[in-house]
Amino acid sequence: MNIETKTAHFTNPLYLESGRILEPYDITYETYGLLNEDRSNAIWITHALTGSHHAAGVYADENKSGWWDGLIGPGKAVDTEKFFVICANVIGSCFGSTGPISEDYATHKPYRYKFPVITIKDMVKAQRILLDTLGIHKLEAIIGGSMGGMQALQAAVDFPNLAKKVFVLASTHATRPWAIAFNKIAQEAILEDPAFKQGYYDPAEIKAKGLVGLAVGRMAGHISFLSPDSMDKKFGREYKRTDGLYELFGKFQVESYLEYNAYNFTKWFDPLSYLYITKAINIFDLSRGYDNLEEALKAIKSKLYLISFKSDMLFEPKESKEIYDLMQKVHAKEQSDYLEVESSYGHDAFLVEIEKFEDYIKEALNG
């Protein structure tokens, strides 16, 4: 599959929800498939906290495929032989789009804490501008999971005429304190790590050495993506060193898993971006600007597909169900649909159990 990775540079100011302005800014994005003549076959994919524009395919010089490669590609549920698929790195992130370690054009130094707080609404606004620039004013669908689901929901409310169908997976309409608490561990661990230097670290050095605070925070993240039952299945009480039960630093399987993933993560993600994006997740509330959630949902014209996963504790099924129930109340029955997927993978399911919802998405896209 052909992957085009591009970066668009915007010189017009981006007016943010906070009242602040981002100017100029870049958005890095990828596209898969071909846009048809009447520009009507586009699907916009929105990514999660640590995701990127690289949603599908494999680069020539790497063997790691895109984060939703199982779902997107030729002949797959999101069929790139039929659809033109686009995925952009959100502003605030660290994979090419403007974020806190990008250069502030006013000072020619990284923004760091001068970077404005970004919201989910800001993320979709910036991506909408990218779509407009590409001449895409109508979408077949928007599809996203977790923070990507928040973007999909926000876009459905903010741009009612943009997409025919909107798919929201493993997400919520407002982040609950449980998720905020896990993010708090990460924020505290990063901020208080001496190597973080109060934000004045050298990004290259941090990536080479691995920031402990970011690793500790990522461990919290990985716990929040699972559940007691999913951990039982995944790890049990397997002990890596059978001779070492009475060694203080002996390791259970789950401990090795957390260590490996946490310290690997520090090689490819930036701590300031982690602070800014978790902040965006924490303050996400679809009803902001409306009297309540019901009023916000009334704005939606797209067909809304809500997909939740039974063992997801970060964004529980009842959170998606609440949106669905309100959609059913304020719109025609056929304007929304709800799928609760049986899964023991927790929040991770939206990334790893694609076989459980790909047919649902495929049918919805082709129906």
Place this chain on the structure above:
Amino acid sequence: MNIETKTAHFTNPLYLESGRILEPYDITYETYGLLNEDRSNAIWITHALTGSHHAAGVYADENKSGWWDGLIGPGKAVDTEKFFVICANVIGSCFGSTGPISEDYATHKPYRYKFPVITIKDMVKAQRILLDTLGIHKLEAIIGGSMGGMQALQAAVDFPNLAKKVFVLASTHATRPWAIAFNKIAQEAILEDPAFKQGYYDPAEIKAKGLVGLAVGRMAGHISFLSPDSMDKKFGREYKRTDGLYELFGKFQVESYLEYNAYNFTKWFDPLSYLYITKAINIFDLSRGYDNLEEALKAIKSKLYLISFKSDMLFEPKESKEIYDLMQKVHAKEQSDYLEVESSYGHDAFLVEIEKFEDYIKEALNG
């Protein structure tokens, strides 16, 4: 109520499960009420991870009462006008009993990493020796929650003729990866904190300044004590600064709660003890030394009361239920009883919702 705080010094070696020896060692304990003439009215209370011997009453010079003061005292469920109640600080802890920052008598320096790994079995063995020394060879009951429940279970198996009744609250027969994972965050954050100095910190300095790694770890602990629903009820999405939603470091109520408790904790708990006690919790498995859990439970002669709390995610009700079901299978029906308490307080319920199980314990003790 009269509180006697004492420290017993033992010069005989304590043979540990690991094969190592602790010699000599101290055990700090408190007693409430009076031991009757035939020494038959004693109740042994076992404490949780961060608990201490100070289970009940208020010291003359402090206004903070013991951690189970609502349950234990004159006229309370564990009635000190009727029972002689004893609670000892576990070895490995930091409130007077020998632990990793105690002086190693061989070198006259703190043990630090030279301290042996302690297990739940070791903890109860040491406390059993204390009881023997006090001339207490029969108990009316053993009562403990969380890690205290592990001790109660282990004592029931190891000393079948010791207690008439054993109460296990909010606990498990073997720690699951979910709990181990939360402990891992704490261990990693402590170990990697430069101020921890690889265990060679000055304990007084650490307490005065507050070790960030311990605070971050405690945040993880506090999350594990709650649940998504209990956090909704306790905090909601209340924001401490209504003017500051777009400030990067603005605070949700849950964030303030975690910060306050975490940094307060560092003033009174020791990081090396935290490493050693979480290790003991991680490797707890009641069936160790037996073919399986059923075989271990067969050893029990006491009546076993299992109390779980519906929203407890750290040690879920099904873990207590599993013990109960096996007890029902291998013993007479009346040798075990199970109570599942309706609660939205998560694991914390065993400390904060005493009114929901005090009558149950009172009746069982007096029945």
